[in-house]
Amino acid sequence: MTPVTIGLISILIFFIFLLLRMPVSYTMLISGIIGISLLNSPTVALKVAATEIYTSFSTYTLSAIPMFVWMGFLALYGGIGAKLFHFAYRTVGHLPGGLAIAAQGAAGLFGAISGSNTATAATIGSLAVPEMRKHHYNNSLSTASVAAGGILGVLIPPSTLFIIYGIASEQSVGKLFLAGIIPGIILMILFMIMVYILAVRNPELAPAGEKSTWSERYQSLKGGLWEVSVIFALSMGGLFAGWFTPTEAGAIGAGGVLVLTLLTKKLSWEGLKSSLFDTLRTTAMIMLLIASAVVFGRLITMSRIPFEIGGWVESLVLPSFVIMALILLIYLILGFFMDALALILLSIPIFFPVVVNTLGYDPIWFGVIIVLVAAMGVITPPVGVNVYIIKGVVKDVSVEEIFRGIWPFLIMIMVLVALLMAFPEIATFLPNLLG
Structure with a gap:
């Protein structure tokens, strides 16, 4: 053979x-x-x-993983997510679909210190879904919006998936983190727009909440937002400035969350033990x-499969963007059956040489694209790990009902993919700017 x-x-x-x-x-x-x-x-x-x-x-570089994972779990058990949702709710809760919009904002902010889609979905879901149900939100919309918002946890840095992609493809983790910032913010805004459109078209799906006073908004601003800002500035700011390696940035971020949650007395002894246990299990x-x-x-x-695929691609009389679209379609299909992390690790040896060496695409841009497309698998059946996490939060809502509400958010992810294909600078602007 x-x-x-x-x-x-x-x-x-x-x-x-x-x-x-x-x-x-x-x-x-x-x-x-x-x-x-x-x-x-x-x-x-x-x-x-x-x-x-x-x-x-x-490998020393892989030691960044337990640091960023622990940072996320410390934020989870330290109650930072609750403060972020409270701030977002006070800011936009009065709009049509305001609670679901606030959940997206909180997910984006929590993603800035989490790095995990599951931690983001679990944290914001446990806070936002009960509140939305109290305000008579449609079960499908309320649960699906939070499950989809969890994706922001792996697109907005720090991101475990970006670390894995960077190590596997020998790309700068710092540049990948920078590349994920603008797409992550755009995706958060797209999710908010979709919720608003659905709520305006059918107010019964997501009624508007009470309008907060400026004093209440100011008080909520002093909650978790300053903590996230400090932690992000310490860990990510130092990494982007070249002061820290990814491992050191993760250690400083985890240490910062630990100190802040202990000073504010939000982290219990049981919470600390749970964060260490969950970090150990996830890291292993x-x-x-x-x-x-x-x-x-x-x-x-x-086996020389990448070289054969590269030669075959070169022989095709097709524009490179068409071939790239076919590769993304393969990722989308495989994402229905595989976890995002496993999919990225499996596919990089096959597709990375083709996309970068044969088609000539930027490897940092490709990292953002495949993290985004692979992350779609966390909300699509039958794997859809974020959906099952939200199902655990709201046990009387069926998995099928949550999956039914996912499709509008999948459309927004595809819109972002199309934007990244048409305007690669969305992902490459910050890495090129900061060098």
Whole structure:
């Protein structure tokens, strides 16, 4: 068999294991070992796997992951999310759909210290959905809006997905963080616009709330917003200025959240223990995924599949944006069945050389695009992890009802993808400006 045939067989084995509901990390690891064994020998495959796993776990850059993950969980258990939602509600709660609009604003602000779609959805969902139900919001709209808002947690820096993409593609994590700021803000505004349109067209879906006084708005401003500003300025500001590495920025951010939540007496002993336990569990999952993906990536490279795809793409008489659209369609389809993190790790060895080397697209721009498209999988059936998180918050609303409300927000994500395709400067402006 040719190397390409062996590579394709290994990919087929991967999807078979996936359909059998084997954990993605084990699926990539076993498929990679099988493929390398067929290409060389079982001894070589096991040596490659052992070397890559050890190298992945001992990489200094990956130590940024537990730092940013812990920062997010400290913010979750330290009550910062509640303050942010209160501020957003006081600001826009009086508009049609105001509570759902406030939830998007709070999700965007919380994303600036979270880096996780699940933490953002869980935090804002537990606060916003009960409040929206109290004001007789439509169940489908209220739950879906918060599930979709969780995506802002991986687009607005810091973002775990950007860290993973940066490490896997050898791109600057700082530049990726910068590239995600403007698209993240635009997506937040698009979500707000969609909620407003739906509420204006049918006021029964999302009635307007009470209008707050300027004094109440000022008091809410002194809540979580200053904390987020301080933490973001310390960690992200130092990273963008070149003072810190990503790992140091994560450590400073986590330390800042810890100090602030302890000073304000919002973090209990139980909350601290829960944040450490959740960070350990999440970090272990991410690290195993990365190590397994590296082994699988070695197989893909050895099989020469990326080179064959690159040659095939070069032979196509199609504009590059059409080929790019087809690649994004593949991401969208795979996102229905795979978690965003696993999808990015799996696809980078295959598509990154094609998009960057063959089609000539900017690697930082591509990072924003695939993080955005892959993140759509967290709100689409059947995986839709954010939907299941919100289902856990509101147990009497069915999963099907939440998924029905997702489609308007998917449209807004596709609008942003189209904008990024037409105007790449949306993502590349800040990285180019700050160098």
